[in-house]
Amino acid sequence: xxxxxxxxxxxxxxxxxxxxAIAISPWWWVLAAVGLALTVIAVVDxxxxxxxxxxxxxxxxxxxxxLEEVRPMIQQYFIERNWDGKPFDRDVRALIYDRSEGRPSxxxxxxxxxxxxxxYEFLTHSIAPAPxxxxxxxxxxGGPDCTQPYDASLFNISSMSYGSLSANAVKAMGAGAAKGGxxxxxxxxxxxxxxxxxGADIGWEFGSGYFGCRTADGRFSPEAFRExxxxxxxxxxxxxxxxxxxxxxxxxxxxxxxxxxxxxxxxVRAFQDCISPPAHSAFSTPRELLEFIGELRRLxxxxxxxxxxxxxxxxxxxxxxxxxxxxxxxxxxxxxDGAEGGTGAAPLEYQDHMGTPLTEGLTVLHxxxxxxxxxxxxxxxxxxxxxxxxxxxxxxxxxxxxxxAARPMMMAVGCIQAQKCHTDHCPTGIAxxxxxxxxxxxxxxxxxxxxxxxxxxxxxVAQLIATLGxxxxxxxDRSMLMRRISQTRVVSYAELTDWLRPGQLLTDAPxxxxxDWERASADSFxxxxx
Numbered sequence: 316x317x318x319x320x321x322x323x324x325x326x327x328x329x330x331x332x333x334x335x336a337i338a339i340s341p342w343w344w345v346l347a348a349v350g351l352a353l354t355v356i357a358v359v360d361x362x363x364x365x366x367x368x369x370x371x372x373x374x375x376x377x378x379x380x381x382l383e384e385v386r387p388m389i390q391q392y393f394i395e396r397n398w399d400g401k402p403f404d405r406d407v408r409a410l411i412y413d414r415s416e417g418r419p420s421x422x423x424x425x426x427x428x429x430x431x432x433x434x435y436e437f438l439t440h441s442i443a444p445a446p447x448x449x450x451x452x453x454x455x456x457g458g459p460d461c462t463q464p465y466d467a468s469l470f471n472i473s474s475m476s477y478g479s480l481s482a483n484a485v486k487a488m489g490a491g492a493a494k495g496g497x498x499x500x501x502x503x504x505x506x507x508x509x510x511x512x513x514g515a516d517i518g519w520e521f522g523s524g525y526f527g528c529r530t531a532d533g534r535f536s537p538e539a540f541r542e543x544x545x546x547x548x549x550x551x552x553x554x555x556x557x558x559x560x561x562x563x564x565x566x567x568x569x570x571x572x573x574x575x576x577x578x579x580x581x582x583v584r585a586f587q588d589c590i591s592p593p594a595h596s597a598f599s600t601p602r603e604l605l606e607f608i609g610e611l612r613r614l615x616x617x618x619x620x621x622x623x624x625x626x627x628x629x630x631x632x633x634x635x636x637x638x639x640x641x642x643x644x645x646x647x648x649x650x651x652d653g654a655e656g657g658t659g660a661a662p663l664e665y666q667d668h669m670g671t672p673l674t675e676g677l678t679v680l681h682x683x684x685x686x687x688x689x690x691x692x693x694x695x696x697x698x699x700x701x702x703x704x705x706x707x708x709x710x711x712x713x714x715x716x717x718x719x720a721a722r723p724m725m726m727a728v729g730c731i732q733a734q735k736c737h738t739d740h741c742p743t744g745i746a747x748x749x750x751x752x753x754x755x756x757x758x759x760x761x762x763x764x765x766x767x768x769x770x771x772x773x774x775x776v777a778q779l780i781a782t783l784g785x786x787x788x789x790x791x792d793r794s795m796l797m798r799r800i801s802q803t804r805v806v807s808y809a810e811l812t813d814w815l816r817p818g819q820l821l822t823d824a825p826x827x828x829x830x831d832w833e834r835a836s837a838d839s840f841x842x843x844x845x
Contacts, residue, residue, distance in 0.1 A: 353374060356373070356374055356377075357373035357374045358373070360372075360373035360374060360376065360377075361373045387733075387734065388733075391405075391732065396427075397409075397427055398427050398428055402655075402657060402700070402722070402732070403700070403702065403722065403723075403726070403732060406422075406427070407702050407703065407723075408726060408732065410702070410703055411702060411723050411726040411727055411768060412726065414727075414767060414768045414771035414772060415726075415727040415764035415765065415767050415768040416764065416767070417767050420771065430799075431799065431802055432799065433799055433800060433801055433802070434798070434799065435798070435799045436709065436796060436797065436798050436799075437796075437797050438705070438708065438709075438779065438782075438783060438795055438796060438797075439783070439794070439795050439796075439797060439807075440782045440783060440784075441782065441783055441784025443784060444781050444782050444783075444784055445780075445781045445783075445784050445785055445786045446781065446786070447777060447778060447781045448777045448780070448781065448786070448787065451468065451469075451496075451773050451777065452469055452773075452776070452777060452780070452787055452788055453466045453467060453468055453469070454466070454467050454469065454694060454716045454717050454788070455467075455694075456551060456619045456621075456647055456648050456694045456716075456717075457619045457647050458619075458645055458646075458647045458692040458693060459692060460609075460612060460617070460644075460645070460647075461612065461617055461618070461619050461620075461647050462616070462617030463616065463617050463618045463619070464619060464647075465498075465516070465550045465551050465618075465619055467497070467498055467551075467694075467717050468495075468496065468497035468498065468717070468769075468773060469707055469711070469717050469718060469773060469776055469788065470497065470701075470707055470717075470718055470719075470720065470769060470772055470773050470776070471492075471497045471498035471499070471500070471518070471717065471718070471719045471720075472488050472492055472497070472498065472499045472500055472719065472720065472721070472724050472765075473500055473698045473719035473720055473721040473724070474500040474501065474502040474503065474518075474520045474553070474555070474558075474623070474698075474719075474721065475488075475500075475502045475721050475724075475725075476501065476502030476503055476504025476505070476568070477501070477502070477504050477505065477507045477509060477510070477577070477580070478504045478505075478568050478572055478573070478577040478580075478581070478589070478748070479502065479504060479568060479572070479736070479746060480502075480745060480746055481741075481744055481745060481746070481747055481748060481752075481753040481756065482509050482753070483744060483753050483756040483757070483758050483761075484725070484728055484744070484745040484746070484753075484756060484761075485507065485509040485510065485513075486509050486512075486513060486758035486762070487728050487756065487757075487758040487759075487761035487762045487764075487765060488513075488724055488728065488762070488765055489509065489510055489512075489513025489514070489515045489762070490513055490515075490758060490759065490761075490762025490763075490765070490766075491727070491761075491762045491763070491764070491765025491766040491768075491769065492513065492515035492516065492765070492769075493513050493514040493515040493516075494762070494763075494766045495765070495766045495769045495770055496516070497515075497516070497769055498515075498516050498517075498518045498550065498551070498719075499513070499515040499516065499517055499518065500517075500518035500519075500520050500553065500719065501517060501518065501519050501520050502520055503520050503521050503522035503524065503526060503555050503566065503591060504526055504568065504577075504580070504581060505521070505526040505527035505580045505581050506519050506527050506543050506549075506580075507580055510548070511546065511548050514548075515548070516548070516550045517548045517549050517550060518549075518550065518551050518552070518553055519543065519544070519549050519551075519552050519553070520552075520553040520554075520555055520623070521540075521552075521553075521554065521555065522554075522555035522556075522566065522591050522595075523555075523565060523591045523592045523593070523594060523595045523596070524565075524566070524581070524583075524589070524590070524591035524592070525597075526580070526581040526582060526583075526591075527539070527543060527580065527581065527582070528540035528543065529582050531582075533596075534596050534597070535596070535597040537610070537614055540611070540614055540615075541614040541615070544611075544614060544615035544616075544618065545615065545616060549615075549618065550618070550619070551618060551619040551620070551621070551647070551648070552611055552615055552618060552619070552620045552621075553620075553621055553622065553623050553650065554607070554608065554611065554620070554621070554622040554623070555622070555623050555624075556595075556604075556622050556623065556624040557623075557624045557625045557627075557652070557670075558623070558625060558652050558656060559625045559652035559653050559654045559655060559656025559657070559670055559673075559698070559699050560656050560657045560660075560661045560665070560666060561661035561662070561665045561666070561669070562624075562625035562627065562654065562665070562669055562670040563593055563627070563669070563670075564593060564661060564662075564665055564669075565590060565591040565592050565593040566590070566591035567588055567589070567590050567591075567660075568588070568589040569588060569737065569739065570586050570587050570588050570589075571586070571739050571748070572739055572747075572748050573585055573586055573587060573588070573589050574586075574748055577589075577748075599840075600638075600837070600838050600839055600840065601634045601635050601637065601638035601836075601837050601838070601839075601840060602638045602641065602642060602837045602838055604622075604635070604638065605635075605638045605639055605642045605644040605645075605646075606642060606644065608620055608621075608622065608644060608646050609642070609644040612647075619647035619648060620646060620647055621646040621647050621648035621649055621650065621694075622646055622649060622650070623649070623650035623651075623652055623696075623698075624649070624650075624651065624652065625651075625652045625653070625654055625656070625670040625671065625676065626651060626670070626671040626675070626676030626679050626680060627670065627671065628831075629679050629683070629828075629831045630831045630834055630835045631835075631840055632679055632680055632683045633683055633687070633820075633828075633831055633832050633835035634835040634836055634837060634839070634840060635683075636683050636684065636686075636687035636689055636820075636835075637687075637835055637836065637837040638837040639687070639689055640687060640688075640689070640837075641837045642837075645689065645692060645693055646693060647692075647693070647694065648693065648694040648695065648696060648716075649680060649684075649693060649694075649695055649696070650695075650696035650697075650698055650719065651673065651676045651677045651680050651695065651696065651697055651698070651699075651715075652673075652676075652698045652699055653670075653671070653672050653673025653674070653676055653677075653697075653698065653699025653700065654669065654670030654671055654672050654673070654676070654699070655672055655673060655699050655700050656673075656698060656699040656700070656721070657722060660736060660737030672699075673697060673698075673699035673700070673710070674713060677695070677697055677710065677713050677714050677715060678713060678714060678812070680695060680714070681695060681713070681714030681715075682714075682814065682815045683820075685814075685815050685816070685817055685819075686815035686816075686817075686818070686819045686820035686821075686824070686828065687818070687820050687821065688817055688818035688820075688821060690817070694716040694717065695714060695715050695716050696715060696716065696717050696718065696719055697710040697713075697715035697717075697718050697719070698718070698719040698720070698721070700722075701718045701719065701720045701723070702720060702722075702723040703772065703775070704772055704773075704775030704776045704778070704779050705779065706718070707772070707773075707776050708776060708779045708780060708783075708791070709796060711788050711791050712791050712792070712793060712795055712796045712808060713793075713796070713808065716788070723768075724765060724768075725745055725746070727761075727764050727765045727767075727768040727769075728743075728745055728756070728761045728764060728765060729743045729744075729745065729756065729761060729764070730743055730745050730746075731743055740752070743755070743756065744756035783795050792809070793807060793808035793809035793811075793814075794807045794808075794809045795807075796808045798811060813825060815828070820832050
């Protein structure tokens with residue numbers, strides 16, 4: 316009994332204070348109710364066996380959980396510096412918010428970055444900048460087997476599924492993409508009327524769950540695919556092999572987000588976890604994958620077809636290259652998703668330690684295509700923390716032809732980086748199906764924000780390209796991007812590694828590539844014995 320009194324002392328003292336106040340207050344009944352409620356909570360805390368903090372410190376222990384809940388907000392708004400917040404620092408978030416609101420995205424008094432820190436990168440301007448391009452730079456996607464090529468913006472909306480995003484968020488992004496003339500990818504969750512009604516150019520993505528083009532037992536349906544692929548709003552088709560947030564793990568839409576509407580769109584059961592398996596059932600080898608790509612192109616009447624992946628082993632990429640050469644079938648584009656990508660919820664082990672970051676993944680894919688004599692005709696996209704004009708130009712120099720962004724586009728819609736995307740409690744109404752939150756997101760005004768953010772960013776890209784002395788992305792080269800290796804050494808990307816010559820893997824592959832090239836097979840993703 317003495318232990319109970321000691322543990323509940325804070326609650327008892329507070330209750331005593333309330334009792335004293337009752338004697339002199341006309342609102343005694345309110346104070347009495349509060350005091351009784353606090354006493355009940357304290358007793359329940361003391362008697363419950365599940366939580367030791369509350370059992371040892373009744374009532375006051377709740378303060379610990381309250382502080383834990385608000386800690387990320389306090390960290391983000393009051394403690395972190397402009398340049399070191401994660402996943403996106405304050406400077407990047409401010410840039411997106413300013414551009415989406417139409418405000419000047421400029422800063423005064425010089426950089427806050429440590430320019431002598433190893434890993435710092437910078438662009439080398441020309442003493443004679445080129446004239447600023449009169450029109451937005453665009454890139455044509457479509458190889459020799461594509462009869463309906465698409466001229467894409469250098470900056471587009473990356474894959475985010477309806478279901479993970481709210482209807483209002485999808486509408487806002489679609490409205491911005493339609494007004495700005497850039498691509499809006501659907502995400503593997505399926506093609507919806509919200510995408511189609513926006514008037515935007517749609518990149519239809521599907522993955523191993525084949526949502527929107529699946530049979531009753533979850534396999535690929537050519538008939539359902541063709542019906543949607545022929546829609547005029549669909550400008551290209553992306554087959555998702557893996558994503559940066561959780562490569563090799565598949566995908567999960569939590570049961571609370573699987574409403575009747577979403578279940579109908581995806582062809583699954585409502586209010587049950589919607590799972591995409593880790594691997595595809597339509598193919599199991601590199602050769603079968605390329606044959607599947609060819610079939611998708613045929614079913615879509617020649618629209619651009621490609622695939623997206625987070626790069627794993629170099630051998631896997633080389634196996635795909637061998638399959639392209641053996642079958643004669645080439646994707647029109649390949650999107651590299653960096654391991655730093657993150658709109659999909661995933662275990663911490665996958666977010667932090669699985670998959671190849673974008674710089675290294677992009678380098679591996681680009682060099683493999685060059686070395687195998689396949690780079691011409693295949694466009695390469697880069698996705699993963701691409702938010703500013705510098706990010707885009709940097710990726711173009713590293714080997715990409717165009718870029719895509721997901722989280723920055725969410726911020727343009729109003730995301731505050733609350734990191735509650737997987738809880739269905741997104742406070743801005745973007746990553747939730749809860750009408751209490753989605754009602755606060757106005758698709759019309761937020762669509763204008765997406766449009767303004769994209770327009771300001773691609774304008775900055777054009778300015779950066781001209782400052783480098785280039786008339787377009789085709790004139791960019793690796794000598795224009797520098798990287799600090801140490802306090803005393805800076806090298807350009809042209810010097811950073813031994814880049815492959817076109818077709819070099821077929822004749823005299825360098826030592827670091829030889830073993831992987833020999834062990835790669837068009838008939839298996841597993842390594843072959845040499």
